[in-house]
Amino acid sequence: MSDRRPGSPEEIAKLLARFGNAALTRARPLDVSQLLPAGYALDVQGREAVIAIAEETLDDFLSEDGVYWRGAELDYWILLPNCARSGWALKWNAITGGLFHLLRERLKSAAPQAPRPPHSPLLSESDFEQAVARCRKRGTTPPVLTIDLGEVLFGEQRPSDMRLSRRVWSMIKTILDGYFHAGGHYVRMEHDRIGLLMPHLGPALAALKRDVIIQEIRQRLTRQPAEVRPAPVVRTGGAPPCPVSAPAEASKEERVIWTQTFQAMLAALPLDAAAVVGDCGEAVLRYDPVCRVRQGLIAGNLLRVEMIGAQGDGEAEANEARKDFIALADAVHRLQPVEGSQERRGGILIVPVSFAMLDRLSSRTLYLTLCSQLEAKRRNLLVFELFSVPRDLRSMRLDERIRQLRPFCRNVVIRADLSRSDFTQFECVPSRLVGVDLSLYRAEDPVLMEALATFGRRAQAAGYLTYAHGVDSRMAAGPAIESGFEFLSGGAIAARAAQPQEVAPWTAPQPE
C-alpha cells in the first residue's frame, strides 16, 4: 500500500466493520489534483471549491454501491466492495471522466489567472550578465546598449564629480521601468551608465528605443521639450487668407465672386478647436486626362489640387478638406454652361473627395449644398472619387455616404491603397469601380507594376472594374493595360494640363 494517509481512525474502523479487510486492500486512490484545469490556483478557497465538486461527484456515482473517504489534501480513496474487476474499470472511468469535466465547467469561470512571476526590469550587474548569457544560450545575440547619464544630462561638459541624487535616480528608474515593463532588462553600472538589454528587438530598433529613452530622460530632468514641432496657428475668426486663383478665362467680376466664394467656404469649414489654417499655401489646379482603355478614348479629366507651400501631415486632414472644397468649387464652376454660349464638349470630371471630410456632418452639409448648385442636367458629367475610406469602416456607413453623394453626380468610385487585399468593404459601391493612385508610391516601376497587377487581379476577381491614376512611365502603362485596367491616367497616358482636355481618341503608348 502506498504511504498515503487514509481517513480518520473512526472512518477506518467503520469500514473494516462493514467490509472487512477488503476495505483496505481493494480501495483505489484518486488524486483529484491531477484532474484540475491547468493553472488553477489551489489556495484555501480554491481547495474548498475542489473538495465540494469532488464530493458531489463521488456522492452521485457511489450512492448505491460504494464508499469513499478523503485522505490528505485532495487524495480520495474509493471502494466498490461488490464490483467485479471489469465493472471496476467502467465505474472508475465514469467517475474520473465526470469529475474532470465538472471541475472544468465549474472552475473555469472562476479560474484565477495563471500566476506569473512579476517582471523585474532592474537587475544587479551579475544578474544582468546572466540574463545576457541566457539569451546567448538560446542562440540569439541580444543588443546590449548603454546610456551614459553624464553625457545625456551635461553633454561634453560633464562634471568630473557628478553623482546622481536618489531623487534623480528614482525619476530615471521610473522612466526605465515604464519602457521595460513588458520585457527586457536594465542595469545601473559604474560611472552613472545604464546597460540596456532588449532581447525582443533587433539592433536598429533597440538603438531607436534607446534614443527615445534618452530623449525622455533629458526632457524630464532638464525640462526641455522632447521634440519641437511647429506650433499650429489656431484660427481666431474671419476668413483665412488662402489665395486661390480664379480660372484664367474668368472675368473681373467672376474673379471677385470666385474669391468671395472660396473665402466664405473656407471660413465655414469645420476647422474647430485644434484646427489650423496656418500655412495654407496656394492652391494650384491641374487636370489629368483619363483614358478609357477599351474604347481608346480620353473620356474625362481627373482634377488634382496641389497646395503649394502647405505644411505636411500635421494638418493633413484640414488640408484635405480644403482641397476637397476647392476641387468641388472648380468643378461646379466648370461644368455650368456659360450663358449664351454653346454647350461644353468636355468629358466627365473626376473630383476627389476625402472620406473624413464627408463623414463630418458640418462639412458634409456644406459640401452637399455646394454640390446642389450644379444644374441637374450637368451632374451627369461629375464623378466623385472617394478616398481614405477607413479600413474598418462598416459597409453600411460607406453606403450611407455614397447615397448622399449620388443625387449630385454620375457615379462614385473608390480609391483604395495599392496594398489592398480584401474588397468586401466596397460591396455597396454601385459603380463597382475601384482604383489606385500610383503617384502616392515611391517604389521602382517593376515593383509597382507587380503590385498593380496583383491589385487588379484581386479586385477583378471580386467583381470590380479597376482604374489607375499616376501612370507616369510607359514601362508602367503596358502592364496596366494588360492587367485589364479600365481607366488610366498619368504622364504616360496624356500630359497633365492647366485646363481639362476635350473628349478625344487616344492611342495606347508603346512600351519603351
Place this chain on the structure above:
Amino acid sequence: MSYFVWRSEYSVGNDLIDSQHRHLLELAGLLRRALATGQAVSIVEEALRALQAYVSEHFAEEEALFDAIGSPASKAHRRQHQLIVVELEELLADQALGYRHLERKLVEWVEDRLVGHLIRDDRAAAAKRPR
C-alpha cells in the same frame, strides 16, 4: 516620449493583457519614430515586422485567455484579430511600395483601429462572461 501613450482607460482589467497592450503601443511608437525621423527603410521594415510579430503573439495569448474565461465574444473577437493581422500585412506592403503617407496611415491605424480595438473589443470581451 513614446508617440502612442498607454492610458489607464485602455485597461481591460487583466495585468498580463494590459502589459502586452502597452508593449504594442510602444512598438507602434517606435515605428512611427522611425518614419518621422527618416530612418533607413530597413529600420522601418524591422519596426513593422517587430510589431507584426508581437501582434500575432499577443493575439494568440489573448484568444487563449478569452477562451479560458469562456467569453462568448471570442468568435467575433478572433475575426477582428484576423482583420487586424491582414491590415498589418497591408501596411507592410505599403512600406515596401514606398507609400508616401505611411506615417499618417500608421497614426490613423493605431489611433482608430488598434486603440479602438483595445478599448471597444478587448474590454467588451473581457467583461463578458457566461452566466
